Amino acid sequence: MAGPRIEFSEFMAARWTPLYRTAYLLTGDRHEAEDLLQGALARTCVRWDGIRDKRAADAYVRQAMVHDLTSRWRRRGREIATDELPDAGHGGGLDVRADHLALWEEIRRLPPRMRATLVLRYVEDLTEEATARELGCSIGSVKSQTHHALKRLRAALPELRLVEEMS
Known part of the structure; x- marks a missing residue:
């Protein structure tokens, strides 16, 4: 049982940044992106043993994020517009x-x-x-x-x- 947990932890550590970037681009909000990614990773962890091709795990997480976000959009009924811009940086x-x-x-x-x-x-x-x-x-x-x-x-x-x- 420790093997799959370690394998998933390694996957998560290696792929967090690019998957977070995708979540942020999908949501436009840092906090919502973190929530979206964490939820998708939690679902992926539960099903980790069932993912035969671990090279496809990114696609599994992205699909979970898109499905979760689509459900959120449907619950809201429509997108809520905002005037906030991302931090400009230096x-x-x-x-x-x-x-x-x-x-x-x-x-x-x-x-x-x-x-x-x-x-x-x-x-x-x-x-x-x-x-x-x-x-x-x-x-x-x-x-x-x-x-x-x-x-x-x-x-x-x-x-x-x-x-x-x-x-």
């Missing part, structure tokens, strides 16, 4: 930082499903097929959500050069 590249903040603010304004699609496609670098599996929808829905999300971002931030869509 350092060089102020124009790049300003562009990043402007882009992040617009991404946070997207409907939750569009935001989740962009995070999975362009931050997690998942294929359309993998994104569809994680979101529990069709590939066509992923394509549509991506198209409409990028269209909104381009309209809101015409000065930024955003990624081109690929078929």
Whole structure:
């Protein structure tokens, strides 16, 4: 029994940072991201012995986060908008930082499903097929959500050069 616990602890220690980044990008809030990730990791820990391919554990945790977040969005009925921006931090590249903040603010304004699609496609670098599996929808829905999300971002931030869509 100690073997699987140690294995899970090692997985969690090694993958916390990238999984937290995904949770933060999905929620836009540090505390909500921590709660989301901790809940997903708790569910993963309970099912750890049943995950045959441990290389797929990241996908299992991401899918748990997306499902949990989707349930939260459904319970709320709609997204609650906020005027808060992430901490600006310090350092060089102020124009790049300003562009990043402007882009992040617009991404946070997207409907939750569009935001989740962009995070999975362009931050997690998942294929359309993998994104569809994680979101529990069709590939066509992923394509549509991506198209409409990028269209909104381009309209809101015409000065930024955003990624081109690929078929």
